Amino acid sequence: MKYVWITIMFLFSWTVNAQNPSTDGVEKKDVKIGLVLSGGGAKGLAHIGVLKVIDSLGIQIDYVAGTSMGAIIGSLYASGYSGKDIDSIFEGVDFDKIINDDLPREAKTFYERDNSEKYAVTLPFDKFKLKLPSALSRGQNTLSLLSKLTLHVCDVDDFSKLPIPFFCVATNVETGKAVILDKGSLSQSITASGAFPSLFQPVIIDDQILIDGGVVNNYPIDELRAKGMDIIIGVDVQDDLATRDELKSAPDILLQINNYRTINDMREKAKKTDVYIKPDITDYTVISFSDGEKIIENGMLAAIKKRDALEKIASMQTQKRKAFDPIKPIDSVKINSITIEGNEKYTRAYVLGKLKFKQDEKIKYTSLVEGVNNLAATNNFESVIHQLKPSVGKTGYDLAFILKESPKKTFLKFGVHYDDLYKSAALINLTRKQLLFNNDVVSFDFILGDNTRYNFEYYIDKGFYWSIGLQSRFNQFEKNVPASALLDDENLSNINVNKIDVELNDFTNQFYLQTLFRKDFALTLGAEHKRLKILSETIVAQDSNDEEIIFENSDYLSLYGKLKFDTYDNKYFPNEGIFFDGDFHLYLYSSDFNNNFTEYSIAKATIGYTKSFGKLSANLTTQGGFTIGEDTTPYLNFVLGGYGQNLINNFTSFYGYDFLSIPGDSFVKGVITLDYELFKKHHFNFAANYANVADNIFDTGEWITSPNFSGYALGYAFETFLGPIEAKYSWSPEEKTGIWFFNLGFWF
Numbered sequence: 001m002k003y004v005w006i007t008i009m010f011l012f013s014w015t016v017n018a019q020n021p022s023t024d025g026v027e028k029k030d031v032k033i034g035l036v037l038s039g040g041g042a043k044g045l046a047h048i049g050v051l052k053v054i055d056s057l058g059i060q061i062d063y064v065a066g067t068s069m070g071a072i073i074g075s076l077y078a079s080g081y082s083g084k085d086i087d088s089i090f091e092g093v094d095f096d097k098i099i100n101d102d103l104p105r106e107a108k109t110f111y112e113r114d115n116s117e118k119y120a121v122t123l124p125f126d127k128f129k130l131k132l133p134s135a136l137s138r139g140q141n142t143l144s145l146l147s148k149l150t151l152h153v154c155d156v157d158d159f160s161k162l163p164i165p166f167f168c169v170a171t172n173v174e175t176g177k178a179v180i181l182d183k184g185s186l187s188q189s190i191t192a193s194g195a196f197p198s199l200f201q202p203v204i205i206d207d208q209i210l211i212d213g214g215v216v217n218n219y220p221i222d223e224l225r226a227k228g229m230d231i232i233i234g235v236d237v238q239d240d241l242a243t244r245d246e247l248k249s250a251p252d253i254l255l256q257i258n259n260y261r262t263i264n265d266m267r268e269k270a271k272k273t274d275v276y277i278k279p280d281i282t283d284y285t286v287i288s289f290s291d292g293e294k295i296i297e298n299g300m301l302a303a304i305k306k307r308d309a310l311e312k313i314a315s316m317q318t319q320k321r322k323a324f325d326p327i328k329p330i331d332s333v334k335i336n337s338i339t340i341e342g343n344e345k346y347t348r349a350y351v352l353g354k355l356k357f358k359q360d361e362k363i364k365y366t367s368l369v370e371g372v373n374n375l376a377a378t379n380n381f382e383s384v385i386h387q388l389k390p391s392v393g394k395t396g397y398d399l400a401f402i403l404k405e406s407p408k409k410t411f412l413k414f415g416v417h418y419d420d421l422y423k424s425a426a427l428i429n430l431t432r433k434q435l436l437f438n439n440d441v442v443s444f445d446f447i448l449g450d451n452t453r454y455n456f457e458y459y460i461d462k463g464f465y466w467s468i469g470l471q472s473r474f475n476q477f478e479k480n481v482p483a484s485a486l487l488d489d490e491n492l493s494n495i496n497v498n499k500i501d502v503e504l505n506d507f508t509n510q511f512y513l514q515t516l517f518r519k520d521f522a523l524t525l526g527a528e529h530k531r532l533k534i535l536s537e538t539i540v541a542q543d544s545n546d547e548e549i550i551f552e553n554s555d556y557l558s559l560y561g562k563l564k565f566d567t568y569d570n571k572y573f574p575n576e577g578i579f580f581d582g583d584f585h586l587y588l589y590s591s592d593f594n595n596n597f598t599e600y601s602i603a604k605a606t607i608g609y610t611k612s613f614g615k616l617s618a619n620l621t622t623q624g625g626f627t628i629g630e631d632t633t634p635y636l637n638f639v640l641g642g643y644g645q646n647l648i649n650n651f652t653s654f655y656g657y658d659f660l661s662i663p664g665d666s667f668v669k670g671v672i673t674l675d676y677e678l679f680k681k682h683h684f685n686f687a688a689n690y691a692n693v694a695d696n697i698f699d700t701g702e703w704i705t706s707p708n709f710s711g712y713a714l715g716y717a718f719e720t721f722l723g724p725i726e727a728k729y730s731w732s733p734e735e736k737t738g739i740w741f742f743n744l745g746f747w748f
Contacts, residue, residue: 030316031230031231031313031316031317032062032063032230032231033059033061033063033229033230033231033317034062034065034225034229034232034233035061035074035077035234035235036066036219036220036224036232036233036234036273037064037066037067037070037074037234037235038066038067038068038218038219038234038235038237038238038266039066039067039069039194039213039214039218039238040068040069040070040214040238040281040286041069041196041288042069042095042284042285042287042289042291042292043069043237043279043281043284043285043286043288043295044068044069044072045069045292045295046235046279046281046295046296046299046302047235047237047299048073048083048086048087048090048299049083049295049296049299049300049301049302050083050235050277050300050302050303051073051077051082051083051086052083052084052296052300052303053083053300053303053304053310054083054233054303055082055084057307057311058314058317058320059313059314060317060321061077061164061233062164062229063164063224063229064077064165064166065169065220065221065223065224065227066166067169067193067213067214067218067219068194068196068212068213068214068218070168070235070237071168071189071193071194071213072146072193072194074166074168075146075166075168075189075190076149076150078162078163078165078166079152079153079162079163079166079186080163080164080325080327082324085327087296095289095290095292096680099136099137099287099289100137101137101138101139101140101141102141103140103141104373104569105568105570105571106370106520106567106569107374107376108374108377109378109461109516110564111441111459112377113566115413115431115443118415118427118746118747119413119414119415119427120414120415120416120745121414121415122411122412123411123412123413123414124410125411125412126410136199137200137201138200138376139191139201139203140372140373140384142191142200143187143191143385143386144369144372146186146187146191147386148330148365148369150186150187152327152330153186154186154387154389154390154397155390158182158183159181159182159183163324166182167182167223168181168182168190168193168213169193169213169217169223170189170192170193170195170203170205170210170212171210171212171213171214171215171216172208172209172210173209174208177216178213178217178220179208179210179213180220180223181193181205184205184206185385185387187387188205188387189205191203192205192211193212193213194212195210196211196212196286197215201382204383204404218238218265218266219236219238219265219269221234221269221272225272231274231275231313231316232273232274232275233275233310234269234273234276234277235278235279236266236276236277236278237281238262238266239259275309275310275313277302277303278302279295279298279299279301279302280298280302281295281298330365331364332363332364333362333363333365333368333388333397334361334395334397335357335360335362335363335368335396335397335398336359336394336396336398337359337360337398338352338358338359338398338400338401340403341402342403342405343403343405344405345438346380346405346438346439347438350438351375353462354375355372355375356371356374359399362396368399372384380405380406380433381403382404382405382407383402383403383404384403385401385402385404386399386400386402387399387400387402388400409433409434410433411429411432412429412430413427413428413429413431414428414429415429415723415745415746416722416744417743417744417745417746417747418743418745419644419741419744419747420642420643420659420741420742420743421479421642421644421647421659422450422451423450423451424449424450425447425448425450425451425453425748426447426448426449427445427446428445428446428447428448429443429444429445429446430443430444431443431444439460439462440459440460440461441459442456442457442458442459443458443459444456444457445748447748451476453473453474453475453476454473454474455472455473455474456470456473457469457470457471457472458470458471466513466514466515467513467515468513468514469510469511469512469513469514470510471508471509471510471512472508472509472510473506473507473508474506474507475504475505475506475507475648476503477503477504478504479501479504480502481500481659481660481661482498482499482660482661483499483500485639485660485661485662485663500536500539501536501537502535502536502538502551502660503534503535503536504532504533504534505532505533505534506530506531506532506533506648507530507531507532508530509528509529509530510526510527510529510560511526511527512524512525512527513525513526520565520566520567521564521565522562522563523561523562523563524560524561524562524564525559525560525561526559527557527560528556528559528560529556529557530558531555532552532553532554532556532635532636533550533553534551534552534553534635535549535551535553536548536549537549551635552593552594553593554591554592554594555589555591556589556591557589557590558586558587558588559586559588560584560585560586561583561584562581562583562584563582564582565578565579565581566580566581568608568610572645572717572719572724573617573683573719573724574608574610574617575610575617576610576611576612576617577609578608578609578610579606579608579621580605580606581606582603582604582605583602584601584602584603585602586599586601587600587601587633594633596633597633598629598630599629600627600628600629600633601628602625602626602627602636602650603626603628604623604625604626604638604650605624605625606621606622606623608620615676615677615678616674616675616676616677617674617675618673619671619675620672621672622668622669622670622671623667623671624667625638625666625667626697626698627665627666634663634665636650637650637663637664637665638652638664638666638667639651639652639660639661639662639663639664640653640654640661640663640669640691640693640709641653641657641658641661641662642654642659642661642741643655643741646747646748652667652669654669654691654711655688655689655711655712655713655728655730655732656730656731656732656733656735656739657709657711657732657735662691663693665695665696666693666696666697666698666703667691667692667694668703669689669690669691669693670690670691671687671688671689672687672688672689673685673686673687674686674687681718681719681720682716682717682718682719683715683717683718683719684716685713685714685715686712686714686715687713687715688710688711688713689711689712689713690707690709691707691709691710692705692707692708692709693708693709694708708734709734710732710734711730711731712732713730713731713741715729715741722744722745722746723745723746723747724745725743725744726741726742728741728742
């Protein structure tokens, strides 16, 4: 009995000591728990599900290590976000924009928008050799997103001082060695760790060229154990080796070869992991971001299977860390100073002009992101690294930019196009930057196909100051057009044809000055020379041996002004925004082929508004134009009909009628377009347009009467890297005939 009591007293004494955090004045330490998260692209979203389970069980992580996507998610967790917070963050991320480096259209100047919405392929061209880009994306959107998410810890240079200590792994592409990133800029470090080769361009940190850490160490468990961790929880989202039935393509085989080392490496590292969690992600790839919800759920299920082991770990932790304060969304920042490094060719004034904000200003955080995007969208910099640091002794931040100017000055660009007016066309472009000045660009389009054309432009970009431009273009096409579009009533009565096969040649040269009121508002003033020639072989002039008749063959000199405002988020399929384009031409001189020229003016404007309602967007557009003075030159008048963009002179599209069908010296037109995105990049649309077109409709009051012309169109479009592929069937009640319109590729 005595021994029984001794045993009971011993057990009681041991239990009391075990529950008492202090023995003889010495604090009893909890076990140290480390968390290691592997890389795996979209499959790494499973880490979020695991974190949510860890949080629900009350496990407190003492150190986090990660690679690639594991580094991104791990850093957010280490900086104070919960698993649930991170789930909410990634729920609102558009991964297509992140991966494709799809900078918002509003970030680009009008000149840059024209370039980005015309060419399908752009390749650097140096010393008469084509070069492929280092990656599909510069990772600018990734860095901007991560910078915002980690702004609350931007003053932490030593990652061991984060709410939870952290480090990540990258690969030095020059040496092939692993690089531990545990100091410096957190957002830049995790961007480097996730710089998947060929997808994201390398990141330079401390003069090291860094790429995805998964190349050499996708599961840094040994490095984490060396931080003094007693127990390590590991999450592995790597692929297993594919079977022979799954190896069906060259990329499959290349991926298999790349996986040999990492999978063999993981077999050894899995044995070193105390709680090894491997979610079922066999049905997903590194780019399956659209399946994020299911991947996160699979992460939760895998962690729940290890619930007993995780609960045991939770029971071993007697010292509970104080919960982190909720991280408040950042709406605005006070910028006290701006420093810029790395700009040699481009001045500080040029950089600040693109940012659209100055120091000693309080701005919305979205304005900061927009400014960085504006700078990146110039494509004059290989990388635009920005970092905010709390100012010393005052409220707000100091903003530092580290720029790397692009050494690529010459580019070859390509595009293809088909439409019902110009027919098939292949575009070859040569672009050269910094030809004469640091901020200039010269571009030459040569268009081969059924109708040979060219477009030359030289532009000196001075931002908000007056920029200078020169443009020259040659445009031609052949088209059967109604005889009424070219002949007056007297001449129409003398011939017995309804349509005339016309060849049009337009040679136009412009010199202009352009200034921006803001990035979406441009005023252009210029002078123009135009040579216009219109001829036909359908009819022959009386008392002439010529095989063709020339309607027009004159040179024109004019002054012009343009005012443009454009906030459309997409040129071809806008969901939001307002558009205004006004143009005024004063024709001062003509060589007067027809001996009937007098000085006159042409004014026209387009106003558009788009609003989205989920997958459905509605666009309302109205257009109008008129002449001022005695209109004796009909060949520059307005002509409606057909479907197209970038139409020259005063040609305007109009559903239900063929190209160049409805002429007049004045017109009003209204269009409503409903576009439904059936699924991503696939559009089903319906449009209705109405117009009054005739001579002097603003004098006669006909512009406010019921429309004389109407048309409707039903279409399907698919967005591709070449540009939209579209088919539209249009019909007009007046014509009582249907017309098909087809388009392939960006308009040029």
